[in-house]
Amino acid sequence: MQAMRYHEFGAADVMRLEEVPRPEPQAGEVLVRVVAAGVLPADWKLRKGLFPMPVRFPVIPGTAFAGIVEETAPGVTDFRPGQAVFGRSPNGTYAEFAAVPAEAIAAKPPGIGFEEAAAVSGGATTAWRAIMDGEVKPGDRVLIHGAAGGVGLFAVQFAKWKGAHVVGTAGPANLDFIRSLGADAAVDYTAEPFENAAQDVDFVLDTIGGKTLERSWTVVKRGGALITITGRPPIEKGLETGVRIIKPSLASGDDLAAIAGLLEQGIVRAIVQRSYPLGEARLAQEQSESGHGRGRIVLRISEA
Numbered sequence: 001m002q003a004m005r006y007h008e009f010g011a012a013d014v015m016r017l018e019e020v021p022r023p024e025p026q027a028g029e030v031l032v033r034v035v036a037a038g039v040l041p042a043d044w045k046l047r048k049g050l051f052p053m054p055v056r057f058p059v060i061p062g063t064a065f066a067g068i069v070e071e072t073a074p075g076v077t078d079f080r081p082g083q084a085v086f087g088r089s090p091n092g093t094y095a096e097f098a099a100v101p102a103e104a105i106a107a108k109p110p111g112i113g114f115e116e117a118a119a120v121s122g123g124a125t126t127a128w129r130a131i132m133d134g135e136v137k138p139g140d141r142v143l144i145h146g147a148a149g150g151v152g153l154f155a156v157q158f159a160k161w162k163g164a165h166v167v168g169t170a171g172p173a174n175l176d177f178i179r180s181l182g183a184d185a186a187v188d189y190t191a192e193p194f195e196n197a198a199q200d201v202d203f204v205l206d207t208i209g210g211k212t213l214e215r216s217w218t219v220v221k222r223g224g225a226l227i228t229i230t231g232r233p234p235i236e237k238g239l240e241t242g243v244r245i246i247k248p249s250l251a252s253g254d255d256l257a258a259i260a261g262l263l264e265q266g267i268v269r270a271i272v273q274r275s276y277p278l279g280e281a282r283l284a285q286e287q288s289e290s291g292h293g294r295g296r297i298v299l300r301i302s303e304a
């Protein structure tokens with residue numbers, strides 16, 4: 001099969017399209033023909049060697065995908081060949097096929113395209129866990145930083161679905177977009193301090209880090225909660241300020257199925273920013289690395 005791979009850390013041009021053996025699914029795994037793969041910031045961060053974890057080269061990048069079950073290994077009872085699925089794989093998804101643990105996938109909602117479904121893992125799943133772990137409830141005041149991004153756009157929609165009052169931050173080109181997702185207030189981070197629009201909030205989701213995170217402490221009320229997904233949970237600062245620091249948790253197959261239900265009912269929508277062919281994964285990752293844009297970049301790898 002064809003797969004994008006890299007054999008060392010480096011810039012986007014370490015990635016090469018190579019002919020590699022098709023993976024053999026192990027017990028409990030499903031072999032999926034990948035139709036579309038999500039391009040996550042984590043993909044280029046791993047390629048640049050920015051994560052403190054051991055890496056075995058060569059690496060096939062990518063975790064998020066949507067595709068069609070090709071075969072199932074022993075121990076898999078919930079899926080069958082020909083079924084459309086989506087979710088995450090630890091084994092690389094910038095490839096024509098991926099071996100995927102059955103517990104990390106769910107049936108793709110029939111009304112949702114493969115590219116949209118590939119935008120769910122690492123985007124909707126992260127936002128879902130944040131809103132659930134933050135126990136967002138009706139009437140809460142919620143601040144979502146990076147509200148137009150792959151995570152933030154789902155966080156706005158989930159928080160609205162929970163009945164919260166949502167303030168989102170984005171650049172000038174994305175303000176109408178985040179309002180269209182349901183945000184009650186949209187703050188242009190290039191023009192106005194978010195502190196003007198958000199005070200005494202119950203919950204902050206920080207997808208930006210740095211100064212944005214530092215300034216966020218002053219707008220959360222005592223007893224409120226903060227989740228940052230850009231680095232180590234700032235436990236000490238939480239103790240100092242009386243803000244509950246919640247560590248992001250991993251989504252399960254049940255979470256995926258719940259998200260699939262909301263997508264299918266049209267209560268939330270996935271947004272694809274741009275789709276590239278597999279051979280242009282370098283361009284796709286470079287675009288992701290810019291840190292700006294609206295929705296998820298995806299790779300279109302095969303036809304459904």
Ligand SMILES: NC(=O)c1ccc[n+]([C@@H]2O[C@H](COP(=O)([O-])OP(=O)(O)OC[C@H]3O[C@@H](n4cnc5c(N)ncnc54)[C@H](OP(=O)(O)O)[C@@H]3O)[C@@H](O)[C@H]2O)c1
Nearest residue numbers: 041126146148149150151169170171174189207229292293
């Ligand atoms: N730990 C985890 O579980 C986890 C999971 C997923 C993601 N993450 C991390 O979370 C971060 C965001 O991920 P993502 O997938 O949402 O990224 P993304 O899709 O690349 O979105 C980035 C968004 O940030 C906005 N932005 C840039 N600077 C901003 C600022 N100063 N204030 C407000 N918004 C700003 C951009 O909007 P404009 O174009 O309008 O500037 C863009 O829409 C990444 O660092 C990623 O690695 C962590």
